Amino acid sequence: MIGDDTSLHADTGVTSGMFVERSLNEIRFWARIMKEHSLFLRLGFRAEDTQLIQEANQFYRLFEQIEQTAHSFNNQTDPEHIRRFNSEVQQAATNIFGFKRKVLGLILTCKLPGANNFPLLVDHTSREANYFRKRLVELNQGKLQSLPDAIIKENVFFLRIMADHAKFIGHLLDPSERKLVDVARNFSNDFDQLLYQARDLESMKPQSQTAPLLDQFLDQNRVSVASLRDFKKTARDLIEQCKIKSIIHPLLADHVFREADRFLEIIDMFDAHLTGGTR
Ligand SMILES: [Fe+2]
Numbered sequence: 001m002i003g004d005d006t007s008l009h010a011d012t013g014v015t016s017g018m019f020v021e022r023s024l025n026e027i028r029f030w031a032r033i034m035k036e037h038s039l040f041l042r043l044g045f046r047a048e049d050t051q052l053i054q055e056a057n058q059f060y061r062l063f064e065q066i067e068q069t070a071h072s073f074n075n076q077t078d079p080e081h082i083r084r085f086n087s088e089v090q091q092a093a094t095n096i097f098g099f100k101r102k103v104l105g106l107i108l109t110c111k112l113p114g115a116n117n118f119p120l121l122v123d124h125t126s127r128e129a130n131y132f133r134k135r136l137v138e139l140n141q142g143k144l145q146s147l148p149d150a151i152i153k154e155n156v157f158f159l160r161i162m163a164d165h166a167k168f169i170g171h172l173l174d175p176s177e178r179k180l181v182d183v184a185r186n187f188s189n190d191f192d193q194l195l196y197q198a199r200d201l202e203s204m205k206p207q208s209q210t211a212p213l214l215d216q217f218l219d220q221n222r223v224s225v226a227s228l229r230d231f232k233k234t235a236r237d238l239i240e241q242c243k244i245k246s247i248i249h250p251l252l253a254d255h256v257f258r259e260a261d262r263f264l265e266i267i268d269m270f271d272a273h274l275t276g277g278t279r
């Protein structure tokens with residue numbers, strides 16, 4: 001879990017203990033996410049796309065291995081060892097990013113007619129891979145952004161991710177689930193608005209980076225993210241119990257729930273730093 005003392009960003013340097021803990025936290029979370037992306041992509045390919053299926057399976061195994069290795073380390077592991085591990089994982093994230101962009105290209109040039117991965121979903125998963133990659137570069141360089149910069153950047157990234165999730169859910173539910181499709185569309189609109197607000201705040205930098213504005217920004221985002229997270233949890237439970245009609249894989253429902261939960265942890269961590277006067 002991301003706690004107060006394990007924040008992703010701070011103005012001060014990173015101690016080696018924090019470096020190990022943060023690195024393992026990021027890798028354990030995102031390696032599982034990358035592994036699951038490989039599965040979702042594979043499920044969306046056509047039976048004849050054997051080469052793509054094979055590539056997806058290779059990435060699945062690679063990230064499964066990375067996940068296991070990350071769990072075999074602990075906070076006492078030698079930082080140098082972790083630094084090398086971060087570089088290896090960063091390379092793997094770069095490679096899966098390339099694979100996702102290649103698949104996106106194939107879809108957008110109509111080379112995979114009848115396949116079932118939405119272009120926006122493939123683009124979305126590539127953005128997550130890029131985020132993961134950049135986070136590892138940052139950790140290894142020990143260069144962290146200032147708290148106000150990190151607050152705006154992380155929120156711009158995650159608000160778009162949340163807006164996308166709402167759109168995916170809305171499109172993968174059966175059209176006859178009219179009520180739920182409506183709820184998903186409302187979340188999509190809500191998060192599009194929040195994203196525009198975040199970009200406005202970003203364009204007003206650095207003048208917009210006052211403690212009251214950033215505090216209010218986090219509070220407003222938290223309310224919507226918490227309610228989207230709860231909706232995803234409900235959807236996940238209903239899908240698992242086979243109570244609603246959809247083409248959503250139960251693991252995808254859980255996957256987007258975990259990503260919302262991650263965003264909430266990050267918001268809370270920023271809030272604690274902001275009000276704790278760590279800046
Ligand atoms: Fe994801």
Ligand SMILES: [Fe+2]
Pocket residue numbers: 124128161165256259
């Ligand atoms: Fe996502």
